[in-house]
Amino acid sequence: MTDEEQAPRFGISRRERIMDELRRIGAVRVADLARELGVAELTIRRDIGALADRGLLTRVHGGATLRSALDTAVVRGGPAASRFRIGMVVPSLSYYWPQVVIGARAAATELGAQLILRGASYAADDQRRQIASLVDAGTVHGLIVAPESLGPDGHALLQWLDALPLPVVLVERRAPSTLALSGLESVTTDHAFGGALAARHLFELGHRRVGILTSAPSPTSGRLRRGWDRAVDRLGLTATVDRDVSLDRLDAEERDAAVTALLAEVRGTDTTAMLIHADPQALLVQQHAVDSGWSLPDELSIVAYDDEVAESGTPPITALRPPKQHVGRRAVEVLLARLDEGRRRPVERVQVVPSLHVRASTAPYAE
Numbered sequence: 001m002t003d004e005e006q007a008p009r010f011g012i013s014r015r016e017r018i019m020d021e022l023r024r025i026g027a028v029r030v031a032d033l034a035r036e037l038g039v040a041e042l043t044i045r046r047d048i049g050a051l052a053d054r055g056l057l058t059r060v061h062g063g064a065t066l067r068s069a070l071d072t073a074v075v076r077g078g079p080a081a082s083r084f085r086i087g088m089v090v091p092s093l094s095y096y097w098p099q100v101v102i103g104a105r106a107a108a109t110e111l112g113a114q115l116i117l118r119g120a121s122y123a124a125d126d127q128r129r130q131i132a133s134l135v136d137a138g139t140v141h142g143l144i145v146a147p148e149s150l151g152p153d154g155h156a157l158l159q160w161l162d163a164l165p166l167p168v169v170l171v172e173r174r175a176p177s178t179l180a181l182s183g184l185e186s187v188t189t190d191h192a193f194g195g196a197l198a199a200r201h202l203f204e205l206g207h208r209r210v211g212i213l214t215s216a217p218s219p220t221s222g223r224l225r226r227g228w229d230r231a232v233d234r235l236g237l238t239a240t241v242d243r244d245v246s247l248d249r250l251d252a253e254e255r256d257a258a259v260t261a262l263l264a265e266v267r268g269t270d271t272t273a274m275l276i277h278a279d280p281q282a283l284l285v286q287q288h289a290v291d292s293g294w295s296l297p298d299e300l301s302i303v304a305y306d307d308e309v310a311e312s313g314t315p316p317i318t319a320l321r322p323p324k325q326h327v328g329r330r331a332v333e334v335l336l337a338r339l340d341e342g343r344r345r346p347v348e349r350v351q352v353v354p355s356l357h358v359r360a361s362t363a364p365y366a367e
Contacts, residue, residue, distance in 0.1 A: 103328030195227030206365035211241025315360035
């Protein structure tokens with residue numbers, strides 16, 4: 001068969017893969033699909049366009065989402081059931097955020113609202129551009145956003161959001177109390193509780209010398225550390241290894257050197273257990289240790305945070321799991337309550353609790 005004869009078959013298979021991924025996680029990014037399928041981004045955009053023309057997905061900036069029931073009704077010429085149109089901007093359509101989006105979409109559909117999703121990056125200026133495009137279009141009644149919240153750029157973005165003429169709910173982000181922003185509502189996971197839960201789990205297994213590794217730029221890291229540090233102190237544990245670095249942002253040589261140094265410190269300080277944020281970092285540390293001849297979890301127990309891919313570890317990694325779909329659902333509920341009740345409703349800032357999923361990467365301490 002010639003290449004020309006095979007091309008349509010490859011296109012069909014590729015589009016089936018795109019739909020399979022959408023059904024699995026609810027949202028996809030063009031760049032991620034192009035890399036995974038080994039084709040040009042333009043090819044993926046054409047595939048997404050063809051699937052959108054058939055009413056199977058919704059194109060968003062940088063990717064696509066699975067159509068909700070409301071989207072399908074509009075495409076088919078059905079009655080517009082939505083009372084409100086909600087703009088949602090998240091910094092990624094791959095890791096972590098698809099589950100938040102799925103929860104938000106489900107709640108919007110059930111409550112008669114239409115969700116308009118945009119994917120941005122983790123850069124404050126890109127987030128502001130995506131949010132501004134929704135606001136300037138004048139077609140949304142409120143916003144659910146996950147903006148940069150740290151440093152001068154993050155604080156400026158939060159202040160701009162607070163001054164917008166429509167209600168805003170932050171999702172997995174909080175405005176620092178020092179900014180005194182009284183208009184922004186939020187729904188977040190109580191990551192500090194998650195840090196304390198990890199420390200308690202390791203304490204109950206008999207570990208007394210424990211370490212932590214977090215992702216340097218992540219808004220989660222600070223709160224996770226606060227809960228961990230308080231619990232470690234309260235439980236009388238000895239804090240040993242303490243690192244804040246993004247291993248996945250280093251090149252291969254730097255990453256290997258960083259993990260080697262980390263494990264040398266673990267060995268040198270007699271550390272027997274660690275909390276590692278996020279899953280990819282936990283997997284990197286675990287695999288490097290296994291490749292270096294460590295016996296896990298006998299020599300090192302590992303708890304990951306996020307529980308996106310922790311179960312894929314060898315052994316499967318114990319992990320704290322934020323209730324991502326519930327966070328998305330509650331964000332929609334809070335915003336719709338605000339739109340229904342207006343200014344008379346008190347500003348709401350919701351925290352939900354992560355859950356611990358114990359697997360084979362943690363074991364009782366044995367001398």
